[in-house]
Amino acid sequence: xxxxxxxxxxxxxxxxxxxxxxxxxxxxxxxxxxxxxxxxxxxxxxxxxxxxxxxxxxxxxxxxxxxxxxxxxxxxxxxxxxxxxxxxxxxxxxxxxxxxxxxxxxxxxxxxxxxxxxxxxxxxxxxxxxxxxxxxxxxxxxxxxxxxxxxxxxxxxxxxxxxxxxxxxxxxxxxxxxxxxxxxxxxxxxxxxxxxxxxxxxxxxxxxxxxxxxxxxxxxxxxxxxxxxxxxxxxxxxxxxxxxxxxxxxxxxxxxxxxxxxxxxxxxxxxxxxxxxxxxxxxxxxxxxxxxxxxxxxxxxxxxxxxxxxxxxxxxxxxxxxxxxxxxxxxxxxxxxxxxxxxxxxxxxxxxxxxxxxxxxxxxxxxxxxxxxxxxxxxxxxxxxxxxxxxxxxxxxxxxxxxxxxxxxxxxxxxxxxxxxxxxxxxxxxxxxxxxxxxxxxxxxxxxxxxxxxxxxxxxxxxxxxxxxxxxxxxxxxxxxxxxxxxxxxxxxxxxxxxxxxxxxxxxxxxxxxxxxxxxxxxxxxxxxxxxxxxxxxxxxxxxxxxxxxxxxxxxxxxxxxxxxxxxxxxxxxxxxxxxxxxxxxxxxxx
Amino acid sequence: xxxxxxxxxxxxxxxxxxxxxxxxxxxxxxxxxxxxxxxxxxxxxxxxxxxxxxxxxxxxxxxxxxxxxxxxxxxxxxxxxxxxxxxxxxxxxxxxxxxxxxxxxxxxxxxx
Numbered sequence: 001x002x003x004x005x006x007x008x009x010x011x012x013x014x015x016x017x018x019x020x021x022x023x024x025x026x027x028x029x030x031x032x033x034x035x036x037x038x039x040x041x042x043x044x045x046x047x048x049x050x051x052x053x054x055x056x057x058x059x060x061x062x063x064x065x066x067x068x069x070x071x072x073x074x075x076x077x078x079x080x081x082x083x084x085x086x087x088x089x090x091x092x093x094x095x096x097x098x099x100x101x102x103x104x105x106x107x108x109x110x111x112x113x114x115x116x117x118x119x120x121x122x123x124x125x126x127x128x129x130x131x132x133x134x135x136x137x138x139x140x141x142x143x144x145x146x147x148x149x150x151x152x153x154x155x156x157x158x159x160x161x162x163x164x165x166x167x168x169x170x171x172x173x174x175x176x177x178x179x180x181x182x183x184x185x186x187x188x189x190x191x192x193x194x195x196x197x198x199x200x201x202x203x204x205x206x207x208x209x210x211x212x213x214x215x216x217x218x219x220x221x222x223x224x225x226x227x228x229x230x231x232x233x234x235x236x237x238x239x240x241x242x243x244x245x246x247x248x249x250x251x252x253x254x255x256x257x258x259x260x261x262x263x264x265x266x267x268x269x270x271x272x273x274x275x276x277x278x279x280x281x282x283x284x285x286x287x288x289x290x291x292x293x294x295x296x297x298x299x300x301x302x303x304x305x306x307x308x309x310x311x312x313x314x315x316x317x318x319x320x321x322x323x324x325x326x327x328x329x330x331x332x333x334x335x336x337x338x339x340x341x342x343x344x345x346x347x348x349x350x351x352x353x354x355x356x357x358x359x360x361x362x363x364x365x366x367x368x369x370x371x372x373x374x375x376x377x378x379x380x381x382x383x384x385x386x387x388x389x390x391x392x393x394x395x396x397x398x399x400x401x402x403x404x405x406x407x408x409x410x411x412x413x414x415x416x417x418x419x420x421x422x423x424x425x426x427x428x429x430x431x432x433x434x435x436x437x438x439x440x441x442x443x444x445x446x447x448x449x450x451x452x453x454x455x456x457x458x459x460x461x462x463x464x465x466x467x468x469x470x471x472x473x474x475x476x477x478x479x480x481x482x483x484x485x486x487x488x489x490x491x492x493x494x495x496x497x498x499x500x501x502x503x504x505x506x507x508x509x510x511x512x513x514x515x516x517x518x519x520x521x522x523x524x525x526x527x528x529x530x531x532x533x534x535x536x537x538x539x540x541x542x543x544x545x546x547x548x549x550x551x552x553x554x555x556x557x558x559x560x561x562x563x564x565x566x567x568x569x570x571x572x573x574x575x576x577x578x579x580x581x582x583x584x585x586x587x588x589x590x591x
Numbered sequence: 592x593x594x595x596x597x598x599x600x601x602x603x604x605x606x607x608x609x610x611x612x613x614x615x616x617x618x619x620x621x622x623x624x625x626x627x628x629x630x631x632x633x634x635x636x637x638x639x640x641x642x643x644x645x646x647x648x649x650x651x652x653x654x655x656x657x658x659x660x661x662x663x664x665x666x667x668x669x670x671x672x673x674x675x676x677x678x679x680x681x682x683x684x685x686x687x688x689x690x691x692x693x694x695x696x697x698x699x700x701x702x703x
Contacts (some may be wrong), residue, residue: 068651070650072650072651072653073648211647212618212647213618214617215646215685215696215698218647218648254666283684283685283686283696283698284685284696284697284698285696286696286697287699307637328676347617347618348650348651350617351617351652351655354617355617355652355655355659356655356664357659357661358613358615358655358658358659358663359614359654359659359660359663359664359666360613360615360659360662360663360666361613362613364613376623410635446595456614
């Protein structure tokens with residue numbers, strides 16, 4: 001039943017951690033002046049730096065996000081989690097070999113490059129293969145999933161071409177036949193990678209995340225479909241025509257390649273238009289911090305598009321390539337990646353930390369760091385959550401923090417209990433000894449001050465008492481006290497009471513999107529009659545055998561239509577696994 | 592006749608609805624009742640049936656919210672079983688939010 005085994009991908013944080021380390025390494029090389037894209041002499045270090053950023057940072061980031069979101073979008077969990085564990089390990093190892101290969105490019109031993117590349121391809125293929133069933137599961141296939149599928153197709157093209165180029169570079173025997181791909185093939189490798197794999201996947205993920213967090217319509221309509229088809233078709237045409245042009249000459253191939261690039265550029269322009277439309281159509285007026293910062297990424301994409309168009313028109317594309325790569329890699333992709341990561345990591349951490357407490361009591365309302373910049377320069381959990389627990393509900397998203405003041409009496413907040421501390425009554429020793437504490441309880445109730453509560457510690461939930469106590473003006477509650485119309489609260493001790501209530505958990509999700517009016521419900525459980533099957537007197541079973549709690553009081557029920565019942569994985573020890581038997585109807589108790 | 596001290600059904604439904612205010616949607620940071628995610632609560636003989644939806648179909652927090660609802664209602668006295676039914680129709684939209692939630696989120700009132 002519990003969520004984290006199904007919906008939360010366990011290895012996503014590992015992907016993100018590796019990706020961020022690679023980002024640091026990939027940026028360190030240019031920062032130290034070792035990598036100069038425009039200088040031929042520093043080509044090999046530049047190549048190493050670019051691959052650290054593309055394979056190490058962006059690819060692992062995308063895979064981590066996909067492992068988390070594809071199952072959620074498809075509504076089903078991945079069959080096995082181990083590919084998600086192997087992928088970052090294999091990719092990092094392969095990447096290390098690749099970087100070493102780049103470093104010694106042109107010398108002996110540079111065969112490390114294709115070897116590393118093969119390892120990277122194998123790891124990514126393993127990851128993609130485990131995602132494919134979930135990708136294809138949901139019908140009709142959502143738009144964002146189509147983008148991801150197109151992106152993965154381009155990933156395949158990119159890595160295959162990259163491996164071919166690496167072999168051509170480093171293996172002399174193959175260099176003769178494959179040498180025709182060099183050096184222009186590198187350009188198509190970049191095209192398929194940056195425009196195809198990264199950009200299409202980023203578009204797909206953004207179409208999922210932006211509407212979710214900004215409360216904008218998920219359905220992108222004809223514009224979204226146009227972006228998909230123009231982008232995929234355009235870049236594919238440009239790629240295929242370009243490669244074909246390297247192998248065979250043909251003027252029409254050059255024209256096809258230009259047309260493909262133009263279509264791809266148009267797709268990007270339409271995407272930027274659609275993003276503007278999305279931001280305008282959002283229902284949530286206050287844009288969260290990370291989405292505001294994400295606007296910079298979209299600006300970089302627009303700038304890159306303009307620069308590419310100008311370069312193509314003036315015929316100076318090759319000189320503009322280093323600038324374009326920087327704009328796309330660092331401005332658009334890294335910008336989008338980091339800003340969304342800002343929210344994703346906080347969100348997943350919140351779910352991991354507080355998800356299990358939902359429904360038990362107050363939880364911090366705000367995922368930290370999603371508020372105004374002034375308040376979030378050095379966010380601390382204390383300041384972020386002080387005014388934002390679910391009991392208070394006073395802070396608006398995006399507003400600067402106000403000092404915490406308990407609200408007057410908001411309608412959704414529970415009224416506090418009375419000032420007098422509740423009377424604590426521990427009847428557990430008496431129950432364990434086989435006694436009958438009813439008289440003591442009634443005496444204690446008679447002695448309660450007006451407005452005072454009674455806290456009862458028992459070995460089982462005293463359901464029969466509720467009827468009696470309600471007639472005396474007490475309303476039973478098992479947790480947060482509540483001053484209702486009926487008077488003072490009663491608190492059976494939480495741990496033992498809950499263990500023995502045998503609450504029947506029943507849950508079924510409607511995957512077919514069943515409509516409310518015709519929701520089929522599980523057949524109701526027949527109410528158990530008070531008589532036990534074996535005729536034992538319920539009164540005697542108040543004295544449970546040591547260690548068994550009140551299970552002797554419980555009658556096995558008919559098989560319930562449970563879809564899944566389970567417990568948390570070791571987090572809440574008093575929630576046992578397996579099916580629970582419901583408490584029987586309490587026997588009539590003499591008042 | 593009633594073996595538990597609970598008031599009649601309407602009061603009970605109201606009480607359960609109040610209790611569900613402790614369950615929040617992590618994506619938006621507001622309780623599910625004021626977001627109008629809970630369509631129906633029916634209680635009969637200690638078994639509570641909750642019909643609800645999520646803000647998005649691919650909600651990562653879906654299982655957490657459902658588990659939270661189950662936990663929250665199971666704590667109520669007299670409740671012996673909780674059934675949560677997640678439906679996708681009628682679809683949730685920000686217009687459905689309660690007035691208070693709408694003001695907190697500055698939901699735009701215009702059009703769709």
